[in-house]
Amino acid sequence: MRRILNLTLADLKNVRRDPMLIMAIAGPAMLTLVFRFVPPILTEWLTQKFGFDLTAYYDLILIFILQLVPLMIGMVSGYLMLDERDENLIQLFAVTPLRKSGYLFVRLAMPVLLTIMFTILLVYFTGLIQIKVVQLLPTILLLAMEAPMMALFLVSFAANKVEGLALSKGIGIIVAAPFAAYFIQWPWQIIAGISPTYWVAKMFFADSHSYENTFFLTVSLLMHGALMWYLFLTFQRRLD
Template sequence: MAKYRMLLINDLRHILKDPMLMASLLGPMAIIAFARVLFPMISEWVEQRYTFTLSTYTDFAVIFLLTIVPLLPGTMAGLLMLDERDENIIAYYAITPLARKGYLCYRLFLPSVLSILFIVLFFLLSGIAKVQVESGYALILLALEAPCIALLLASFAANKVEGLALSKVNGLLIAGPIIVAFVPEPWQVLGMWVPTFWPAKCYMAAILNEPFSALSSFSMGLVLHIFLLTWMIRSFVKRID
């Protein structure tokens, strides 16, 4: 555990020095605060001023905000991996007791754990999330998205500047919950290749008390996420060889 503790200490030092990394770490807490404090206030203001009931879309707001949560620790981990790749630090880790496998496990495990922590806090503290047993399916899939995002940046960005640009493209992943919430059922098949589609589908099925639909969505989403994670791990390993 000592070898992982040193990595964690180095990460904290980097995060404290880099505002972008700090924002990625603290961003989920800002999302929770927005859901808890600002969303009810905005809903009330919109209803009074425009007679539009924004609270009708609370379930969509929940899964939309939840989708953003793993983007942030995933981006943080990806930018750290880019720095370490550019400075050949990964090659150094490969000849230490940590080894390349241990380094990669740590880099993928950390954003997943952070995502789980922040998502659980969102469910407990946001005040707008509905918690069902099947909500755990959405949590698992969202946690798997964080290492996928990290590997996307580390594998396909040439440097940190490109990594920042690519992290903005990740914002397109919000299409998943939009498709689930607003696209009619026969056409939702078009969104099945968007990773965030499946946790959104699981959450919506859970709150509608459709356990079989939630389980089937989780199963298909799990296959897609494992495929993406495996492919990106291979791409990253090839990149650093």
């Protein structure tokens, strides 16, 4: 436990020295504050000015900002792992009592915990929609899987932090998948199905007690699990 705590404290020091990482880790908190106060004001203005009811799109707005959380948090973890890989620290951790498995646990568990915390905070502090915790659990599970996926993606395919930044910007397009699921007619929207975020959005929009919800949850779990396993194996090969 003390070794894990030491590694976590070292992470905080590394993040503190990099303004970009500070913004990425503070991003979910900023999103929470913005979407707590801005939507009601904007909704009232749009209603009075144009007769447009923004509340009809609150579920879309919510799933969009929720998808940003694991992206930002996973990016931070991925950058830290890229730094440690470039400095051969991962190999060093592998021969310490922490071992490679302990190192990987810390690197992937922390984004999971932070994503869960910020997801719950975003949903219930912003108050955009009313949803029971039981109904939210599948979404929390899938979003929590996306954070370590993002970290593994960066450390598996980026040669350094510069490439990692470019890749993180490119992969950011996947947060647009909920808009495809919401606005594009079937079957054209299925093109967005190559993104795991599409299936999460489809599940989120479906009635929680419907067969559709179960189907989309099953597909999401299978896709997230397969991608996680593939990225983990790619990361392992990159280290060897």
